[in-house]
Amino acid sequence: MRVVTISATYGTAGSVIGPAVADRLGVPFVDRAIPGAVAEELGCTLEEALAHDDRSEHGLGWLLSGAVRLPTATFGGVDVYLPGSMPLPPEDFVTHTEGVIRQIARDRGGVILGRAGALVLAGHPGALHVRLDALQSRRILRTAEAxxxxxxxxxxxxxxxxxxxxxxxxxxxxxxxxxxxxxxxVLDSTTIPVDACVELIATASAALG
Incomplete structure (x- = not known):
């Protein structure tokens, strides 16, 4: 089973390249399904899971970076902004997210976007770990155009x-x-065409497999 993790900075077409790679390899593209599976495991709402998801517009990463101004709290010795009532510690959500990612990799394979997949699956046999990145100026231009x-x-x-x-x-x-x-x-997908990035990733995955 093919397993590919993609870490994509904003403006590098991760949400386009990821599904295209999955289609090329014949495996699922795994993104939005992860918070849903975490919510089901924890018995919480999807909104609560998204509040802790690193791909969500106002997820935990935004809170940790201070990008969203909300009431402060302290966990792990770090002051961060947190919603007024989170029933479970953020670490629980991260632990369950890791569990979902590992189960997907073990049971059916897939292309996993974000959520520190390269770290979670660092020891997974045959997993290919990819980074999409580029100069910020080019990513800004692409974002403005798109x-x-x-x-x-x-x-x-x-x-x-x-x-x-x-x-x-x-x-x-x-x-x-x-x-x-x-x-x-590591690919600069603002310079290398998307189709070429997809082909490079698929070829590298096949080589590892």
Whole structure:
């Protein structure tokens, strides 16, 4: 079973490349299903799971980075912004997210976007770990073009997402998600065409498998 994790900075077309790679490899693309599975396991609402998800617009990464102004609380010795009533510690959600990712990799394979997949599945046999990244200036340009927004609006969106996703990985895994040592393949998808990125990832996955 093919397993690919993709860590994608904002503006690098991760949500386009991920499904295309999954289709090419004949495995599921796993993104939005993860918080749903976590919510079912914990017996909480999907909204509560999304509040702790690193891919959510206002998920835990946003709170840890201070991008969303909410009442403060302390956990793990770090002051962060948290919603007024979270019934379970954030660590519980992260632990269950890891469990869902490992089960998907073990049972059916798939292309997993975000959620520190390269760290969660670092020891999984045959798993390919990919990083999509580029100069911030190019990611801002791509974001502005795709969203029909000004460069200023795009810059704000890119910078806030970068802070949020980095904060999630730094807090729970004590590492920098941009470190190339975490990945087998690092691609600049703002320069290399999307189709070529998909082909490179699929070829590398087949080679590992």
């Amino acid at each position: 969203g029909g927004m000004s460069a200023r609006e795009a810059r704000k969106l890119v910078e806030e997402n970068d802070r949020a996703r980095t904060a999630y990985v730094r807090h729970f895994y004590r590492t920098d998600p941009a470190s190339p040592t975490l990945y087998h393949l």
